[in-house]
Amino acid sequence: MYKTDISVKIKSLEMKNPVMPASGAYDYFEDNANVFPMNTLGAIMLKSIHRRERFGNPPPRIAEITAGMMNSVGIPSVGIDKFLAENQPEKYAVLDVPVIISISGNSPEDYVEICQMLEGNPYLAAIEMNLSCPNVGTGLQLSSDEVLLGRTVQACRYMSSFPLIVKLSPNVTHLKKMAQIAEECGADALTIANTYMGLKIDIKKRKPWLGNTTGGVSGPAIKPLTLYHVFQAYRAVTIPIIGCGGIMGWEDAIEYFMAGASAVQVGAGNFVNPMLMKEVIDGIDNYLDQNGFHSLKDIVGIANQKGSSAECGCNL
Numbered sequence: 275m276y277k278t279d280i281s282v283k284i285k286s287l288e289m290k291n292p293v294m295p296a297s298g299a300y301d302y303f304e305d306n307a308n309v310f311p312m313n314t315l316g317a318i319m320l321k322s323i324h325r326r327e328r329f330g331n332p333p334p335r336i337a338e339i340t341a342g343m344m345n346s347v348g349i350p351s352v353g354i355d356k357f358l359a360e361n362q363p364e365k366y367a368v369l370d371v372p373v374i375i376s377i378s379g380n381s382p383e384d385y386v387e388i389c390q391m392l393e394g395n396p397y398l399a400a401i402e403m404n405l406s407c408p409n410v411g412t413g414l415q416l417s418s419d420e421v422l423l424g425r426t427v428q429a430c431r432y433m434s435s436f437p438l439i440v441k442l443s444p445n446v447t448h449l450k451k452m453a454q455i456a457e458e459c460g461a462d463a464l465t466i467a468n469t470y471m472g473l474k475i476d477i478k479k480r481k482p483w484l485g486n487t488t489g490g491v492s493g494p495a496i497k498p499l500t501l502y503h504v505f506q507a508y509r510a511v512t513i514p515i516i517g518c519g520g521i522m523g524w525e526d527a528i529e530y531f532m533a534g535a536s537a538v539q540v541g542a543g544n545f546v547n548p549m550l551m552k553e554v555i556d557g558i559d560n561y562l563d564q565n566g567f568h569s570l571k572d573i574v575g576i577a578n579q580k581g582s583s584a585e586c587g588c589n590l
């Protein structure tokens with residue numbers, strides 16, 4: 275099927291290739307299934323499901339910025355009870371792709387309860403813990419407070435037998451430290467990272483553009499920033515990293531792999547080019563083949579020698 279081995283394994287989660295949507299930035303609907311070949315993806319990542327029902331933030335929730343976008347969607351969600359009562363995970367069974375559920379809550383207890391409710395669900399392959407949404411009350415607290423982060427991951431680890439992917443916030447001074455804590459507390463992989471806190475002002479109305487005042491910045495503007503975080507975290511952890519931030523083409527994905535990511539997520543780029551994820555998958559395979567690599571693993575961290583600090587400005 276591919277010219278090279280681009281498969282990725284994170285515990286029991288087996289992906290034929292390393293590309294998946296970023297949570298909230300692409301979902302499976304019957305109508306878009308006719309446009310995008312969903313079965314080509316390495317995995318499907320669902321929009322974050324909150325512990326309880328949420329209506330999300332007031333509009334406008336999206337703003338265009340130079341080299342990217344901002345959102346303050348705020349995780350509108352039916353809540354996990356209704357999500358499961360409506361058998362929503364089942365609708366993905368028509369696809370031949372592992373499904374990762376993204377979960378969100380206001381407290382460590384919320385995450386643990388969701389893990390408990392999901393345990394044994396046959397339609398899911400892994401859980402991504404979104405501990406880093408800048409648009410909900412406690413979103414940033416959970417991934418910027420070392421104790422809270424550790425306690426939340428550890429409790430979910432105890433509760434869940436699914437592969438646990440912890441999605442970190444870039445809005446911290448030392449993401450590398452948070453990555454280490456997540457690993458020590460039982461994460462099987464890390465997604466680095468969520469959006470960056472930002473602000474846009476409508477100069478005609480003389481007030482913040484977004485209904486929720488602030489929002490999360492994503493898209494090409496953040497790629498060098500998140501790439502740096504991946505580079506730093508790769509030196510500090512042994513678990514796989516999923517790079518997420520500003521991927522607009524296969525070349526960006528290759529950079530993430532060379533910095534240390536084992537897989538990638540595509541978010542804002544899907545809004546510009548709905549076929550982007552397919553192009554990224556093909557581009558990765560072609561790049562490896564044309565450069566004499568047999569496996570994606572051969573380039574993971576190739577530009578990032580662990581243990582050497584000389585070429586890395588900030589070694590905190």
Ligand SMILES: Cc1cc2nc3c(=O)[nH]c(=O)nc-3n(C[C@H](O)[C@H](O)[C@H](O)COP(=O)(O)O)c2cc1C
Pocket residue numbers: 296297298299321322343345347349376404407441467468469491492493494496518519520521539540541542543
């Ligand atoms: C409209 C929108 C909605 C998002 N919703 C979620 C979400 O529900 N859960 C989550 O973990 N991240 C969410 N994100 C963040 C993305 O998953 C991703 O981490 C971020 O956009 C950076 O990747 P990108 O630069 O490729 O967009 C959202 C991003 C956008 C643009």
